[in-house]
Amino acid sequence: MSESPRTSRRVTTDPTVARHARRRGRNPFTALLKVVSATLAVVLVSGTAVAAYALWDVAASVKPAVTLAGQDGSSPNIDAIEGGVNLLLVGSDSRQGQGDAYGDPDVETGNLNDVTMLLHISEDHSSATVVSFPRDMFVPIPACPKEDGSGTYNAMSSQKINTTLSYGGLACTVLTVEALTGLKIPFAAEVQFNGVIALSNAVGGVDVCVAEPIADPYTGTYLDAGTHTLQGSAALQFLRTRHGVGDGSDLGRISNQQVFLSSLVRTLQSSETLSDPTKLFGIAKAAASNMRLSVSLQNFNTMVSIAMAMKDIPLEQIAFVQYPNAYGSSGGQQGVLPLSAAAEQLFDAIKADKKISLTGTTGVGSVADPNAPGATETSAPPETTDPSDPASTPATTPPATADGGDAVELPSTIEGQTAGDYTCSKGNS
Template sequence: MGIGAAVVVVSALAVAGIAVATLTASIKPTVDLGGAAQTELPIPEIGAIPGGVNLLLVGSDSGQGDPVYGERGEHLGDVTILLHIANDHSNATVVSFPRDLYVPIPECDASPGESAEGTDGGTDRLNTALSYGGLACTVKTVSALTGLEIPYAAVIEFNGVVAMSNAVGGVAVCVAERIEDEYTGTFLDPGEHVLEGMAALQFLRTRHGIATGSDTARISNQQVFLAALARTIKSDDTLTNPVRLYGLAKAAAENMTLSTSLNNVTTMISIAKALKDIPLDRVSFVQYPTYSEDGGLLPRDDDATVLMQAVAADQPVIAESTGAGSQSTGAPAQTETPAATDAPTPTDATTETTAPSADPSVPVALPPSISGQTAAEQTCSAGRTLDDQ
């Protein structure tokens, strides 16, 4: 069973660096001790990271041996999300990759610390890359799939989601139809619910209680949470509350495995400064386009090219509709899996695509097979009851 763990990492990374600066600024006046110890040293000024950023966020389902999550099998990366920040920091795109997407897995070295034995390569589900060669292998796999260089990456576990949702003080999510899931213990009536801790984790993990019950429907449900989280951090006092910021930074540090390139405060602060001023309507969450075949998912290559060309060109993107697990406020729930997930093969359903505009400020209208939303859009989870499962 997959998790939506990585959806909170985007905000965690953004505020972790800000927390350091905010807590430092909140320290009371110092006491003059006299002598050499009083010598004033220069304080470095850290600005936004120059240029664009590609950062891969992976949610592991290992459970870290915690018995509360029951017996876990392989160490799989059941959530894989790519965060792209434009070169001029005017927009950001967050691409979710389905766990059951069949892709070429490159040759990867063993990573004993991640219980990964290495692989000679081959074609397999994306979520197996973490078990084959750890975080580095997942980065190599996604980089080859997207054509993007990915210098930063992080892994988060179940307990990290619990800790960070607690630190932010909960996230208010909208539920359109009742969610009932015996597997995760998620039972939510229509309306607004403030979720934190284990309740937030289970909401992000639920699949059976969402629309079609597919992992791709779960991704769009996770985007409901992520967009709400982004609005929460922007609208309340999170960015100016030292205690809350410190809690997020501490939770991130204690519950995430970071790439060497990301494991320093200066880098985190500089990425945070690049993220913090992007308008909500220029932060887009989209799902990598796929089609079903023989029980698995394959890339919808032509539509994926439109998406990745837009990302590479630093253009904001707009999805035509939300996925099966969510709906726009006031709109009817989707009852069938959209073309992005259970569509026929490309030879049976061809989508017209257009190249991105030369003007990087013009949003690219994505093909219908690519679902998603912006952080500014109000959406609700499209649930289903036990009777429909």
């Protein structure tokens, strides 16, 4: 029997240590960049976020001093983006350009989107939904333009969704998800392993609860039961692990990732990061430096405005759900098949900007946290749950919205949780 989180210890994992670059000869341009960087540091401390962005933009350009004059106090304020948002985040498993920390880059040169998440923010900014698409789900892939502009790939009736990145890059993944959901997606970003490390460092780490020990030699993830503050490479490996959680499947990994993401949202709201343009510009800089962005996201102001749209959404109205699916096969390949009827209910609600109510479980990779705020002594501890019984890991989301309004009740085949649900990773050691 594993140790309960109630008596566990907190472990803080240090971020990745940066290596010092080789010293180079001094030149006037380098000296100018140092002056601009020093000025930026002062501006960040003073809280003038818009000017900070202007200075960073200048420092990154060929002529950093040209537009400095008159910038302080003259730029417009940054506020939440107007209207709704659909943004696709893709996580690539490519080792190219990532060093040898994640395997031999010359051998493991695949470029699969093993993580595909769609963020929808309602037009009135009262709710948000993040949909995770299982990497092994068979979907139709439309005719995608080749990245080199030499033509298009043929459409395919049934392929795993994680092959879209290798077919036609980020644009192909967006086209596939648009066809699958019926939504228009104007914003998209692709992140690799090093980018996840940089972003987790930018937010200062995330607390995650582990109900049962995690031991995964494939990713090097070893965590005792308890609460751990993860950032840097430790956060990356936690998000990558699937052998160490639930039933060892990608579906278990998704629910494990939702434990992290829910805690991340709570952390950002409690620290008022989502209300602070200065902090958000720091995160946006980490994103811009480590991610491939759609043209629509290359503007810092846009990234910050999208993040600020989340600041006033109640935690109970930020839902993380898994695209409904069932195990099956296609063309002799094993994977998962989409449950079209349940998916239609989900995306009809999203298109109509309706709040949603979850009735399914949190998934095989997580369990309810018995030490969550408001939990009673009668709450079942994590070790008493039966992973073979989906009813043993119920979502704690109430059937009504936080403001008492009507919500679309989703079928139980749609698993997930809200940012207001406190859950723990279910280890599979």
